[in-house]
Amino acid sequence: MQAHFDVIIIGAGHNGLVCGALLAKRGKRVLIVEGSAATGGAAGTHEFAPGFRASTAHLLHLMPRALITALGLEQQGLRFAATRMPTTALSAEGNHLSLAADAVAAASPADAAAYPAFTARFTRLAGALRPMLGAPPPRLGTDAWSDRIALLKLGWQVRRLGRRDMRELLRIIGMNAYDLLEDNFSSPLLKGALAFDATLGANLGPRAPGTVLTWLMRQALESADGNTGLAQPVGGMGGLTDALTRAATAAGAEVRTGTRVERVLVADDRVTGVVLGSGESLLAPVVVSNADPKTTFLDLLGPEHLDTGFVRKVDHCRARGVTAKLHLALDRLPAFLNLSQSALKGRLLFSPSMAYLERAFDAPKYGEHSAEPALEITVPTMNDPTLAPSGQHVLSAVIECAPRDLRAGWDGSKDAYQALLLDRLEALAPGLKESVRAVELLTPLDLERRYGNRGGHWHHAELAFDQFLFVRPVPGAAQYATPVQGLFLCGAASHPGGGVVGENGRLAAQAVLAKAV
Amino acid sequence: MSVKETELPHFKQPLLRTPFHNRARELSQHDSFVAWAGYTTVDVFTTPEQEYFAVRNATGVFDLTPMVKYRIKGPAAGRYLNHLVTRDVAKLKVNRVMYTVWCNDNGHILDDGTLFRLGEDEYWLCSAERQIDWLLDAAIGYDVTVEEVTEQVAALAVQGPTSCWILKQLGLAGIEQLKPFDIGRFAVEGVEVMASRTGFTGDLGYEIWMPPDKAEFIWDRLMEAGRLRGIRAIGSQALNAVRIEAGFLMPHYDFVSAESTVRLGRDRSPLELGLDWLVDFKKGHFNGRRALVAEQARGVARRLVGLDVAGNKPAHSALLYTEESGRQEIGFVTSALWSPTCKRNIALAIVNAPHFALGSKVWAEIYLNRELVWERRMVQAEVVEKPFFAPERRRVTPPADR
Ligand SMILES: Cc1cc2nc3c(=O)[nH]c(=O)nc-3n(C[C@H](O)[C@H](O)[C@H](O)COP(=O)(O)OP(=O)(O)OC[C@H]3O[C@@H](n4cnc5c(N)ncnc54)[C@H](O)[C@@H]3O)c2cc1C
Numbered sequence: 001m002q003a004h005f006d007v008i009i010i011g012a013g014h015n016g017l018v019c020g021a022l023l024a025k026r027g028k029r030v031l032i033v034e035g036s037a038a039t040g041g042a043a044g045t046h047e048f049a050p051g052f053r054a055s056t057a058h059l060l061h062l063m064p065r066a067l068i069t070a071l072g073l074e075q076q077g078l079r080f081a082a083t084r085m086p087t088t089a090l091s092a093e094g095n096h097l098s099l100a101a102d103a104v105a106a107a108s109p110a111d112a113a114a115y116p117a118f119t120a121r122f123t124r125l126a127g128a129l130r131p132m133l134g135a136p137p138p139r140l141g142t143d144a145w146s147d148r149i150a151l152l153k154l155g156w157q158v159r160r161l162g163r164r165d166m167r168e169l170l171r172i173i174g175m176n177a178y179d180l181l182e183d184n185f186s187s188p189l190l191k192g193a194l195a196f197d198a199t200l201g202a203n204l205g206p207r208a209p210g211t212v213l214t215w216l217m218r219q220a221l222e223s224a225d226g227n228t229g230l231a232q233p234v235g236g237m238g239g240l241t242d243a244l245t246r247a248a249t250a251a252g253a254e255v256r257t258g259t260r261v262e263r264v265l266v267a268d269d270r271v272t273g274v275v276l277g278s279g280e281s282l283l284a285p286v287v288v289s290n291a292d293p294k295t296t297f298l299d300l301l302g303p304e305h306l307d308t309g310f311v312r313k314v315d316h317c318r319a320r321g322v323t324a325k326l327h328l329a330l331d332r333l334p335a336f337l338n339l340s341q342s343a344l345k346g347r348l349l350f351s352p353s354m355a356y357l358e359r360a361f362d363a364p365k366y367g368e369h370s371a372e373p374a375l376e377i378t379v380p381t382m383n384d385p386t387l388a389p390s391g392q393h394v395l396s397a398v399i400e401c402a403p404r405d406l407r408a409g410w411d412g413s414k415d416a417y418q419a420l421l422l423d424r425l426e427a428l429a430p431g432l433k434e435s436v437r438a439v440e441l442l443t444p445l446d447l448e449r450r451y452g453n454r455g456g457h458w459h460h461a462e463l464a465f466d467q468f469l470f471v472r473p474v475p476g477a478a479q480y481a482t483p484v485q486g487l488f489l490c491g492a493a494s495h496p497g498g499g500v501v502g503e504n505g506r507l508a509a510q511a512v513l514a515k516a517v
Numbered sequence: 518m519s520v521k522e523t524e525l526p527h528f529k530q531p532l533l534r535t536p537f538h539n540r541a542r543e544l545s546q547h548d549s550f551v552a553w554a555g556y557t558t559v560d561v562f563t564t565p566e567q568e569y570f571a572v573r574n575a576t577g578v579f580d581l582t583p584m585v586k587y588r589i590k591g592p593a594a595g596r597y598l599n600h601l602v603t604r605d606v607a608k609l610k611v612n613r614v615m616y617t618v619w620c621n622d623n624g625h626i627l628d629d630g631t632l633f634r635l636g637e638d639e640y641w642l643c644s645a646e647r648q649i650d651w652l653l654d655a656a657i658g659y660d661v662t663v664e665e666v667t668e669q670v671a672a673l674a675v676q677g678p679t680s681c682w683i684l685k686q687l688g689l690a691g692i693e694q695l696k697p698f699d700i701g702r703f704a705v706e707g708v709e710v711m712a713s714r715t716g717f718t719g720d721l722g723y724e725i726w727m728p729p730d731k732a733e734f735i736w737d738r739l740m741e742a743g744r745l746r747g748i749r750a751i752g753s754q755a756l757n758a759v760r761i762e763a764g765f766l767m768p769h770y771d772f773v774s775a776e777s778t779v780r781l782g783r784d785r786s787p788l789e790l791g792l793d794w795l796v797d798f799k800k801g802h803f804n805g806r807r808a809l810v811a812e813q814a815r816g817v818a819r820r821l822v823g824l825d826v827a828g829n830k831p832a833h834s835a836l837l838y839t840e841e842s843g844r845q846e847i848g849f850v851t852s853a854l855w856s857p858t859c860k861r862n863i864a865l866a867i868v869n870a871p872h873f874a875l876g877s878k879v880w881a882e883i884y885l886n887r888e889l890v891w892e893r894r895m896v897q898a899e900v901v902e903k904p905f906f907a908p909e910r911r912r913v914t915p916p917a918d919r
Pocket of ligand 1: 013061
């Protein structure tokens with residue numbers, strides 16, 4: 001039978017779009033099939049109340065400059081409403097701390113010298129990992145020179161740090177953020193805020209091993225040359241993914257939204273295409289999945305095409321989302337206690353101490369949501385008024401922590417949790433509740449339903465040492481290719497992980513070009 | 518009778534006793550019991566030779582209750598099993614049995630065993646190892662239930678040239694109609710039993726499956742029915758001898774389950790064990806298929822073969838060499854026996870490529886302990902066809918009425 005496309009991509013999340021655009025640019029006939037009505041996945045922007053728009057992923061800070069350029073996203077309309085957004089660590093009492101170096105110095109003499117030195121060194125150490133994040137993970141135990149060279153390169157990057165930094169990197173890389181911060185700083189507010197970034201999106205509190213690794217990865221991408229810092233595209237994150245969609249179609253890719261893929265077709269141990277929800281079969285020798293590994297392997301492909309050991313690994317792959325998202329439509333600007341209005345153009349963190357944050361991460365262990373959540377708040381309308389009706393505002397808050405599998409079940413608990421969150425925000429910004437016109441609370445279960453990733457996890461699959469680099473998401477599928485010929489992964493669960501990065505999509509496209517078509 | 522000795526905490530629990538334990542103890546002249554899959558079972562009742570000849574010339578009865586049994590049920594049971602094992606289960610008809618192996622992702626054998634199709638959507642998998650974790654993980658995505666039923670079923674192997682006659686005598690009317698690997702259902706004075714024409718002896722024989730609480734009743738009736746046909750309870754030593762003659766593999770002797778190997782290269786693929794005929798590459802995907810396809814393309818590195826060894830000293834654990842000088846080691850014996858029926862000194866051995874071809878000559882290094890003095894012999898051996906013993910009667914239906 002005649003193939004309809006060279007490559008079919010399941011899902012138009014930002015990674016699927018990057019992958020599709022790059023393959024189309026290389027002359028491949030590409031179809032991107034998206035189940036929801038809009039492209040972008042978790043990096044899209046949606047209207048959550050009439051006239052009010054929000055993005056589940058609200059801050060762009062990881063995507064490499066080179067990728068934005070290579071895809072010509074600015075030519076496709078990508079604009080930034082804000083870059084290098086500052087961060088303020090909120091305190092309940094109103095003694096907030098700006099994370100700008102001079103502000104930290106003023107607030108805490110003890111940390112004055114430590115902070116810039118720590119940041120500089122941490123950035124240097126993270127830099128040694130950067131090349132690894134932009135390359136396919138080497139395979140272990142093979143005789144292939146490409147794998148050996150990749151491993152040598154990794155070793156070389158670390159060695160190049162010099163002896164003292166190399167030792168420091170090797171000392172801290174397996175540590176937890178709590179101990180590292182405790183060793184370096186005294187201000188609880190500063191430590192709480194830094195620990196928040198180290199653990200954001202993971203199901204790992206600051207005392208969990210491996211949280212220095214997740215923080216190093218974040219820092220490696222965020223501190224890359226030409227990076228925007230914390231940024232907000234015009235039109236929300238959807239501004240980025242809309243540009244990506246245009247880049248893909250301009251390169252010749254076809255994008256079909258509102259079309260769910262039901263099944264991946266296999267014949268003679270090779271992928272042959274997909275079956276859509278409508279029953280229609282589309283043929284292609286290569287299928288790239290932007291969906292998470294459980295959805296891809298267990299639902300779309302089916303265990304019958306896989307070996308049980310592999311299925312077991314996929315089944316055991318940890319993906320328990322604990323991050324929720326709250327969107328508020330406000331009829332006026334929120335007034336945080338003792339906080340300048342200009343600080344609302346930046347990012348607000350509420351994680352007043354590491355102990356507070358650790359407790360927030362404790363709750364999901366017992367199937368509960370934290371009654372005292374840690375928060376990352378932005379008011380996107382401060383930088384981009386188009387996101388709300390004139391004079392009105394959107395508050396966007398990441399919530400740590402609320403588990404996907406709430407013991408009491410979300411059905412009867414969501415309203416109460418929403419009320420609790422509003423109370424917490426009211427305490428920080430008195431009068432806020434009165435200004436609320438509409439609320440959207442997305443629990444991990446809602447996120448799972450909306451974006452189709454099993455577990456509703458930020459990274460699709462937990463980002464931790466045992467699901468990292470050559471074993472991400474699982475051994476046997478860590479180089480984008482999977483055990484079934486022609487089937488590839490490109491989503492957040494693949495290397496280097498979640499966040500609006502796009503590297504997964506780019507590296508998957510590379511793997512497709514190297515292996516197939 | 519309770520199968521479990523006591524309600525002691527698990528770490529204090531002695532080995533389980535099969536429902537035939539009391540009868541076995543009465544007949545055991547040596548009180549020689551060994552552990553098998555968590556049960557205590559008889560090693561030798563009288564002498565291995567006497568028990569061996571019971572199987573080859575009359576009928577031997579072996580208690581195979583400890584054989585691990587899983588019940589696999591559900592609309593997807595057939596598809597599930599086809600994914601699990603290397604043979605094409607779609608070809609297994611209701612009331613038929615199939616011998617097969619199953620592999621891990623690397624195409625290495627986890628176990629071998631027999632698969633019984635008891636109904637449209639119901640099967641038994643009988644195996645050497647407990648492996649519920651693997652079987653359950655293999656069930657991800659399949660509408661099946663997998664349950665261990667080892668303790669719910671008592672089983673006896675009734676094997677030998679007079680076995681059919683004896684079972685007819687016992688009341689299994691029509692058992693002579695069972696073809697090899699057939700399953701039939703019978704009643705003994707109202708007690709329902711299942712019989713399959715299967716076994717581990719390479720001879721005419723049956724396996725009888727019954728409820729544990731009827732085990733002693735059936736045992737007594739069976740022994741009575743066979744009294745004039747030389748029936749005799751046999752232990753695992755005699756069984757081991759007859760299975761070597763039949764060329765059957767014994768887990769822990771001829772191969773180790775890939776789940777329990779620790780050292781690299783100690784696990785075995787079906788191709789290495791010469792079980793190519795069990796591997797159906799055409800049926801679609803199954804566990805280990807990709808690895809086996811690659812191994813087949815590469816060619817196997819070693820193979821389990823039959824050896825005809827010179828002399829009459831069993832080549833237990835012998836290392837194998839290309840030459841008498843013993844310079845180049847090329848394999849080792851896994852099972853060895855002086856076969857009383859074949860009058861040959863036979864062995865099963867793992868031999869490295871390319872020395873495993875039929876007709877290859879190798880040298881075996883045999884150690885003999887003679888009154889505490891060890892002697893070493895280098896004897897020649899030839900790679901020969903298996904099985905070593907395959908009498909027509911194992912297949913003839915109906916079997917001779919004797
Ligand atoms: C609450 C929350 C806040 C976040 N905030 C930020 C942030 O501020 N900054 C940041 O960098 N990252 C953030 N992240 C992480 C980031 O959003 C994700 O890691 C990233 O968007 C994942 O992108 P993706 O393209 O790999 O997958 P997704 O965005 O999940 O896209 C997968 C797409 O595949 C589609 N799909 C799945 N199955 C099928 C099917 N069968 N047929 C058709 N289509 C299918 C889905 O509909 C979806 O569109 C946040 C995550 C969460 C959960």
